[in-house]
Amino acid sequence: MAEALEERRARAALARLMEPSxxxxxxxxxxxxPVDALRVATGSIGPGRELEGELRRVLDRQAGGAQQxxxxxxxxxxxxxxxxxxxxxxxxxxxxxxxxxxIPSDDLWPPALAxxxxxxxxxxxxxxxLDQGVPALNRNxxxxxxxxxxxxxxxxxxxxxxxxxxxxxxxxxxxxYGIDAQAHRSALAAADEADGVTTMAxxxxxxxxxxxxxxxxxxxxxxxxxxxxxxxxxxxxxxRWRFLQRNRLIAALAGVTVVVEARxxxxxxxxxxxxxxxxxxxxxxxxxxxxANSAGTHRLLRDGSATCVTDATEVAELAGPFDATGATxxxxxxxxxxxxxxxxxxxxxxxxxxxxxxxxxxxxxAGLPARSVLAGLGRLESRCLARQDGSGWRxxxxx
Amino acid sequence: MAEALEERRARAALARLMEPSxxxxxxxxxxxxPVDALRVATGSIGPGRELEGELRRVLDRQAGGAQQxxxxxxxxxxxxxxxxxxxxxxxxxxxxxxxxxxIPSDDLWPPALAxxxxxxxxxxxxxxxLDQGVPALNRNxxxxxxxxxxxxxxxxxxxxxxxxxxxxxxxxxxxxYGIDAQAHRSALAAADEADGVTTMAxxxxxxxxxxxxxxxxxxxxxxxxxxxxxxxxxxxxxxRWRFLQRNRLIAALAGVTVVVEARxxxxxxxxxxxxxxxxxxxxxxxxxxxxANSAGTHRLLRDGSATCVTDATEVAELAGPFDATGATxxxxxxxxxxxxxxxxxxxxxxxxxxxxxxxxxxxxxAGLPARSVLAGLGRLESRCLARQDGSGWRxxxxx
Numbered sequence: 001m002a003e004a005l006e007e008r009r010a011r012a013a014l015a016r017l018m019e020p021s022x023x024x025x026x027x028x029x030x031x032x033x034p035v036d037a038l039r040v041a042t043g044s045i046g047p048g049r050e051l052e053g054e055l056r057r058v059l060d061r062q063a064g065g066a067q068q069x070x071x072x073x074x075x076x077x078x079x080x081x082x083x084x085x086x087x088x089x090x091x092x093x094x095x096x097x098x099x100x101x102x103i104p105s106d107d108l109w110p111p112a113l114a115x116x117x118x119x120x121x122x123x124x125x126x127x128x129x130l131d132q133g134v135p136a137l138n139r140n141x142x143x144x145x146x147x148x149x150x151x152x153x154x155x156x157x158x159x160x161x162x163x164x165x166x167x168x169x170x171x172x173x174x175x176x177y178g179i180d181a182q183a184h185r186s187a188l189a190a191a192d193e194a195d196g197v198t199t200m201a202x203x204x205x206x207x208x209x210x211x212x213x214x215x216x217x218x219x220x221x222x223x224x225x226x227x228x229x230x231x232x233x234x235x236x237x238x239x240r241w242r243f244l245q246r247n248r249l250i251a252a253l254a255g256v257t258v259v260v261e262a263r264x265x266x267x268x269x270x271x272x273x274x275x276x277x278x279x280x281x282x283x284x285x286x287x288x289x290x291x292a293n294s295a296g297t298h299r300l301l302r303d304g305s306a307t308c309v310t311d312a313t314e315v316a317e318l319a320g321p322f323d324a325t326g327a328t329x330x331x332x333x334x335x336x337x338x339x340x341x342x343x344x345x346x347x348x349x350x351x352x353x354x355x356x357x358x359x360x361x362x363x364x365x366a367g368l369p370a371r372s373v374l375a376g377l378g379r380l381e382s383r384c385l386a387r388q389d390g391s392g393w394r395x396x397x398x399x
Numbered sequence: 400m401a402e403a404l405e406e407r408r409a410r411a412a413l414a415r416l417m418e419p420s421x422x423x424x425x426x427x428x429x430x431x432x433p434v435d436a437l438r439v440a441t442g443s444i445g446p447g448r449e450l451e452g453e454l455r456r457v458l459d460r461q462a463g464g465a466q467q468x469x470x471x472x473x474x475x476x477x478x479x480x481x482x483x484x485x486x487x488x489x490x491x492x493x494x495x496x497x498x499x500x501x502i503p504s505d506d507l508w509p510p511a512l513a514x515x516x517x518x519x520x521x522x523x524x525x526x527x528x529l530d531q532g533v534p535a536l537n538r539n540x541x542x543x544x545x546x547x548x549x550x551x552x553x554x555x556x557x558x559x560x561x562x563x564x565x566x567x568x569x570x571x572x573x574x575x576y577g578i579d580a581q582a583h584r585s586a587l588a589a590a591d592e593a594d595g596v597t598t599m600a601x602x603x604x605x606x607x608x609x610x611x612x613x614x615x616x617x618x619x620x621x622x623x624x625x626x627x628x629x630x631x632x633x634x635x636x637x638x639r640w641r642f643l644q645r646n647r648l649i650a651a652l653a654g655v656t657v658v659v660e661a662r663x664x665x666x667x668x669x670x671x672x673x674x675x676x677x678x679x680x681x682x683x684x685x686x687x688x689x690x691a692n693s694a695g696t697h698r699l700l701r702d703g704s705a706t707c708v709t710d711a712t713e714v715a716e717l718a719g720p721f722d723a724t725g726a727t728x729x730x731x732x733x734x735x736x737x738x739x740x741x742x743x744x745x746x747x748x749x750x751x752x753x754x755x756x757x758x759x760x761x762x763x764x765a766g767l768p769a770r771s772v773l774a775g776l777g778r779l780e781s782r783c784l785a786r787q788d789g790s791g792w793r794x795x796x797x798x
Contacts, residue, residue: 019745019766076768080759156688239748240736286685286697289555289709298685301700301707308700308707310688337639346418349638360479367418369475 004105010034011103011123013087016233017041017078018122020245024074026118027058034122040071042082047071058118093208093234099127102229112137115278116252121231125207128227132196134253135170140200141315142172142254142275144268145179145261146293153261153293154182156285160258161186163312165198169319172254174246175201175228179260179268181215184222191225199226202253204246205238206230244270251275256319258283258309262296269296276305281318283309343368347376348385348395356392403504409433410522411486411500415632416440416477417521419644423473425517426457433521439470441481446470457517492607492633497622498526511536514677515651520630524606527626531595533652534569539599540714541571541653541674543667544578544660545692552660552692553581555684559657560585562711564597568718571653573645574600574627578659578667580614583621590624598625601652603645604637605629643669650674655718657682657708661695668695675704680717682708742767746775747784747794755791 011034018025018041028037031054039045055070094100102108102124113120141164143157161171161183171187173180180201187199201222203211207230210216222228231249232242247267251257251274259282262268272282284306287294300306309315337345343366350366351357362377363370377393380386387396410433417424417440427436430453438444454469493499501507501523512519540563544552560570560582570586572579579600586598600621602610606629609615621627630648631641646666650656650673658681661667671681683705686693699705708714736744742765749765750756761776762769776792779785786795 017766022766073768073771076770077766079768080763081766084763152687239745241741241745241748285688286693286700286707287688288551288686289684294685295709298707298709301685302709302713308685308697310694310697310701314701342640346638346640349640364479364483367416367421367476367480369472369478371475372472 007034007105008101008103008123009087009091010038012090012101012233013038013085014041014122015125015231016085016087016090016236017081020121020231020242021119021248022074022077023059023118024055024070025078026120026122027055028071028074029122030058030118031055041075041078042085043075043079047075090233090235094125094127097127097207097234099125099207100130102126108134110134110137110253112140113249113252116248119248121249124229124231125233126227126229127207127223128200128229129197129225130227134200134227135197137253138255138320139168139170140172140254141169141319142250142257142271143179143183143260144173144250144257144271145259146263146266146268146296147176147178147180148293149178149182149261150287150291150293152287152291153179153285157182157260158186160260160285160312160315161199162190164315165190165195167312167316168195169316170197170200172200172202172250174250174267174271175203175211175215175219175222177212177214181218183260184218184226188221188225197226200253201226201228202246202250203228203230203238204232204242206232206234206236208234211238243267247271248274251278251280254280256281256283256315258285258315259297259300259306260285261287261291261293262300263292264295264299266296269300272300272306282306283315283318285309343372344376344379347373348380351380351386351393351395353395356389356394358392362393406433406504407500407502407522408486408490409437410502411489411632412437412484413440413521414524414630415484415486415489415635416480419520419630419641420518420647421473421476422458422517423454423469424477425519425521426454427470427473428521429457429517430454440474440477441484442474442478446474489632489634493524493526496526496606496633498524498606499529501525501628507533509533509536509652511539512648512651515647518647520648523628523630524632525626525628526606526622527599527628528596528624529626533599533626534596536652537654537719538567538569539571539653540568540718541649541656541670542578542582542659543572543649543656543670544658545662545665545667545695546575546577546579547692548577548581548660549686549690549692551686551690552578552684556581556659557585559659559684559711559714560598561589563714564589566711566715568715569596569599571599571601571649573649573666573670574602574610574614574618574621576611576613580617582659583617583625587620587624596625599652600625600627601645601649602627602629602637603631603641605631605633605635607633610637642666646670647673650677650679653679655680655682655714657684657714658696658699658705659684660686660690660692661699662691663694663698665695668699671699671705681705682714682717684708742771743775743778746772747779750779750785750792750794752794755788755793757791761792 157179165187171183173183184199191198205211210219247270250271257275259268259272275282284297284300346366359373362373377386556578564586570582572582583598590597604610609618646669650670656674658667658671674681683696683699745765749761758772762772
């Protein structure tokens with residue numbers, strides 16, 4: 001118990017010391033475990049002779065750059081933050097916010113994060129309806145996109161998120177304006193008492209603040225009825241680096257990532273590329289070729305890194321077998337000529353609509369022998385496509 | 400010369416006798432040549448003992464169905480039309496219309512049709528600006544789509560067709576309402592004196608009529624300044640079978656086929672599938688997920704049979720190396736942070752915008768050693784991204 005607490009405290013401190021995806025720091029944790037890694041990182045114990053080699057081995061670096069000390073650089077990088085370390089204060093802050101620090105040995109830890117390998121976060125800070133647990137990978141769909149979304153993008157997002165929640169999925173997004181907010185909002189609105197967690201917001205800043213400020217009410221609702229989580233500790237500002245790294249968490253937590261709208265350059269594309277890198281399916285929503293907000297999704301479709309998705313059913317297909325509703329996509333509507341052979345098709349087209357004609361005339365018009373015309377008329381009649389009256393044979397319409 | 404005339408006359412007659420893609424008829428031509436094939440087809444010479452076996456060999460049919468005579472059935476199929484054969488009249492009609500019958504030995508014959516193998520038409524009926532010749536496969540792009548197109552589809556079609564003509568391509572379509580008409584119209588409007596043939600209409604009916612009637616003016620313009628062509632002889636009505644077969648000609652004549660708008664079921668999808676079957680690239684234009692007229696193009700994108708294309712440049716990329724304009728697609732716009740390393744990115748985000756700060760403060764905020772902060776500030780300053788004043792270091796904006 002004391003040991004578990006010590007690990008939790010160490011991971012919380014490491015999260016404050018290191019930026020997300022600090023590879024040397026993560027290699028240090030992998031080599032020594034979090035408690036000793038923190039001691040080395042803060043200078044309270046020396047690194048030991050073998051450590052530099054061990055880190056290079058974990059990071060798969062060649063000895064070529066050996067003049068440069070990976071660990072020495074890292075220690076200098078972390079040093080300015082050592083004096084401000086106060087993991088107990090951070091743990092207390094989370095408790096006050098009704099949240100916790102989650103570490104890999106906890107039940108709440110999402111196993112899917114292991115796919116990030118060395119890039120797995122040292123800990124997660126979480127608030128929200130944690131008793132329900134974090135939904136499993138195949139129940140999570142990320143919906144991401146432009147902050148300055150269009151009405152079109154908002155409509156698609158709203159329909160898609162609601163449709164996914166109705167099918168039992170949880171909608172993950174980044175809590176930003178535009179597509180993200182619409183996805184969270186619609187997922188909350190579509191939630192039923194029985195649904196469990198229907199939406200999770202993965203933040204690029206500490207959970208003690210609501211960012212962006214304009215989404216405060218929405219983020220409060222998610223913190224109450226869904227889950228908000230971050231890799232960075234309370235008090236952390238949302239920097240560009242943290243946004244980019246946050247995107248990898250969204251991609252790793254979701255079984256499928258869908259980009260609804262994205263400009264030619266967009267953070268949502270970064271999330272999509274993380275997802276593709278993890279081997280997770282990526283969906284992209286098509287839109288007008290004249291909309292700058294669809295240029296990025298079309299780019300994903302064009303370069304083959306995403307599948308075209310137009311509704312929740314198609315997203316659920318990408319997500320795989322979790323869908324239990326048996327809902328189907330676009331229904332095939334049978335046309336008159338479906339299932340007809342070539343001869344019957346020729347005959348059908350040869351049949352006049354108003355005035356009936358003779359078998360011989362039909363044979364000449366359709367280019368068929370009279371024998372085939374007779375047999376074909378029988379088949380068409382049985383399908384209610386041809387009928388005979390005083391004037392001869394003519395077209396009938398299916399009832 | 401007399402021999403060439405005899406072949407032309409025979410092919411013209413065969414085109415009237417047989418529907419497009421009449422496999423037994425085409426095998427007969429392959430086995431005996433057009434002149435003798437016509438004699439057999441009309442009963443003026445007997446089929447000979449070996450012919451049935453030869454046809455089966457050409458058609459790769461097993462002897463299993465040998466009780467049924469392929470040729471016997473075909474002869475009965477053709478018989479009702481024999482008495483109306485008048486190839487000289489059809490040749491004269493074409494001459495009167497300023498057109499001709501084109502056969503495979505003619506210079507005008509598009510070599511690309513050979514990719515249809517046995518399905519290559521026995522002849523083509525052509526009208527228009529024939530002295531310019533039929534553009535080569537890699538200069539032809541087919542643009543097809545819904546007859547009941549939306550304003551959106553019409554706009555995309557117009558922009559795309561004009562852009563392709565400006566790049567030196569010829570736009571092929573089917574002369575129908577909607578996307579087809581828009582493609583032809585825009586290609587004619589974009590034509591310059593020097594451009595050669597900029598549009599070709601492939602018809603499902605005889606060239607003695609303009610079908611549909613509402614496109615008469617447009618089709619007259621194409622017949623004057625472009626090319627209209629058909630596989631069926633003058634006087635032939637546009638039946639469903641002929642439309643479907645016409646689609647294979649569009650696909651075979653074009654180096655790329657683009658579907659702009661198509662419903663879930665649409666003739667344009669048939670053209671796309673013909674193109675894919677011939678190994679020709681297919682492009683599909685994305686649109687609103689709420690538009691029934693884009694359901695078919697999204698279906699193509701989703702099942703992987705088409706590449707997402709949003710403008711003429713992207714179509715030209717699909718078409719390959721013919722594009723000589725050097726026009727490029729969407730330009731990359733460089734952002735402030737492009738090309739920065741991770742440390743410089745962290746530093747850039749740590750720089751305050753208004754009030755300058757010290758190196759030590761920057762080191763703590765960015766999580767970098769002071770040495771790296773100094774070096775990084777130098778790099779950012781040289782890119783005009785950082786500047787120093789009395790209060791310390793702060794962010795600058797690129798000029």
